[in-house]
Amino acid sequence: xxxxxxxxxxxxxxxxxxxxxxxxxxxxxxxxxxxxxxxxxxxxxxxxxxxxxxxxxxxxxxxxxxxxxxxxxxxxxxxxxxxxxxxxxxxxxxxxxxxxxxxxxxxxxxxxxxxxxxxxxxxxxxxxxxxxxxxxxxxxxxxxxxxxxxxxxxxxxxxxxxxxxxxxxxxxxxxxxxxxxxxxxxxxxxxxxxxxxxxxxxxxxxxxxxxxxxxxxxxxxxxxxxxxxxxxxxxxxxxxxxxxxxxxxxxxxxxxxxxxxxxxxxxxxxxxxxxxxxxxxxxxxxxxxxxxxxxxxxxxxxxxxxxxxxxxxxxxxxxxxx
Numbered sequence: 001x002x003x004x005x006x007x008x009x010x011x012x013x014x015x016x017x018x019x020x021x022x023x024x025x026x027x028x029x030x031x032x033x034x035x036x037x038x039x040x041x042x043x044x045x046x047x048x049x050x051x052x053x054x055x056x057x058x059x060x061x062x063x064x065x066x067x068x069x070x071x072x073x074x075x076x077x078x079x080x081x082x083x084x085x086x087x088x089x090x091x092x093x094x095x096x097x098x099x100x101x102x103x104x105x106x107x108x109x110x111x112x113x114x115x116x117x118x119x120x121x122x123x124x125x126x127x128x129x130x131x132x133x134x135x136x137x138x139x140x141x142x143x144x145x146x147x148x149x150x151x152x153x154x155x156x157x158x159x160x161x162x163x164x165x166x167x168x169x170x171x172x173x174x175x176x177x178x179x180x181x182x183x184x185x186x187x188x189x190x191x192x193x194x195x196x197x198x199x200x201x202x203x204x205x206x207x208x209x210x211x212x213x214x215x216x217x218x219x220x221x222x223x224x225x226x227x228x229x230x231x232x233x234x235x236x237x238x239x240x241x242x243x244x245x246x247x248x249x250x251x252x253x254x255x256x257x258x259x260x261x262x263x264x265x266x267x268x269x270x271x272x273x274x275x276x277x278x279x280x281x282x283x284x285x286x287x288x289x290x291x292x293x294x295x296x297x298x299x300x301x302x303x304x305x306x307x308x309x310x311x312x313x314x315x316x317x318x319x320x321x322x
Contacts, residue, residue, distance in 0.1 A: 001278040003314040004031030004057075005307065006192060006288035008045045011299050017045055018052035023304060025053050027311040033061040033091070033167075033190060033286045038103060042091075043076045050083035057087050061167050061190065061286070062149040064095035065114050066106050070121035071134045077126060081140035088140075091167050091190075092118060093149030096218060112154055119146055119162050147190065151224045153182055160184030165283070168192070170212075170221060172260035175228045176280040188283040197265040197291040197306045204264040207292055209253040212261060213237050213246075230257050263287070265306050271313045285314075 005024055007017055021032055032049060036042040042060040050058060058080065063073060073092070080088040094100075094111035101108045123146060124131050128139045147165035150156045156179060159166045165188035168179060180189060194211060198204035215221040216237045225234050233254055240249035258264060259273075267273055277285050287310060291302035 001282055002030045002284040003028065003311070004033055004059075004190070004284045004286040005029050006286055007032045007034050007049060008040060009300075009303055010288070010290040012296065012303070014040060014045060014048055016300065017048045020300075020304070021049040021056065022052050024307060025056050027308055028315055029056065029307070029311065031057040031059060031190075031284050031286065033059040033192065035061060035192075035288075036063065036095075037099075043080060046080055046088070047083055050080065050087075053084070053087075055087075057089060058084050059089035059091055059147065059190065061091035061147070061192065062093035062095070063091060064100060065092055065118040066095065066100040066108060066111075067104050070118045071125060071131070073118065074122045074125035074136060077122065077144050078136060078138070078140055081126075081142065081144050085140075086142040089145045089147055089165070090122070091147045091149060092122070093167070094155070095149075096220065098218065112158060115148065115155070116158060116162065119148070122146065145188075147188070150183065151179070151220065156182040157184075159187060163187065165189060170215060170224065170261055172228055173276040173280040173282070174260065176277070176282050180281055189281075190284040190286050191277065191282055192286045192288055193261075193263055193277075194288045194290055195263045195265060195306060195310070197289060197302045199292070201264060201266050203292060204266070205255070205258060206250070207290070208258045208262045208264055209250040210246075211290075212253045212257060213241065213250040216249075217241055225257075225261075228260065230254075230260075233257050263310075265309075270310070274310075274314055 034042045034045045042063045046058045077090045097108040100106050121131050145164040147167050148159040148163040149167045150159045160183040166183050168191040171191050196204040196208045216234045222234050236252035237249045289303045291299040293299040
């Protein structure tokens with residue numbers, strides 16, 4: 001299993017990405033995967049970090065297929081492929097109705113068909129083909145792998161049909177073999193896992209419970225968490241949340257649920273926790289370090305120290321990148 005981390009770093013400015021990725025590469029992290037939310041797009045953090053790294057794979061995880069035409073996705077992928085030849089991975093996905101419609105004001109319809117159409121069009125454009133009236137002026141120096149964000153059965157099967165890899169979020173090690181089997185078993189895989197870094201284990205646990213509770217309000221994630229055996233917790237959280245009791249909702253997230261889905265800093269059995277992911281058949285464990293510190297300098301120091309602690313343990317399961 002390879003070890004990666006998420007960029008940009010939560011709560012830190014984009015100009016800190018190059019130095020932190022240099023540190024991560026020195027510590028042995030093999031991959032960096034971006035995200036897209038109401039902060040930065042998925043490509044810019046990787047463009048910032050590409051010149052600062054030599055060997056790390058850089059993955060966009062994920063680019064929503066509804067928020068850009070396929071031609072623009074291909075153009076951005078070409079740019080990253082030239083900045084990091086042979087090291088860039090394009091992650092695509094449907095995202096959620098909340099992001100696509102509520103944030104961006106765009107229709108969210110037929111996500112499976114839209115993902116399929118986007119993947120096929122982007123692949124054709126990156127191969128130098130003309131699609132409609134468009135052809136890229138030049139093609140990437142090396143082929144760009146395409147990964148799909150997938151949790152449900154239909155999207156997993158589509159990934160097995162047309163993608164090179166699959167990306168998971170809020171997936172504990174227990175469910176990963178099932179996900180990989182549904183996708184056909186041949187794909188590379190990446191799982192993003194939040195690492196809560198706080199002053200104490202108690203503070204980190206409180207943050208983890210609040211983080212997970214928020215995702216139970218998203219229907220797709222509620223179903224996915226229920227599939228992982230946490231249906232009772234999901235129902236209890238939703239009941240408190242819908243009643244307006246946010247603190248009570250977070251309290252319904254069990255310690256077992258936190259331990260399966262997130263890494264709380266200063267974990268007493270860190271090596272065992274990482275080994276469970278390695279044993280699941282996962283390709284890359286993508287760690288999303290989040291510090292609760294208010295001061296930016298303290299936040300950065302917390303993240304760097306946690307990166308180093310995890311790297312020391314993760315070295316025992318590290319494997320070469322594909």
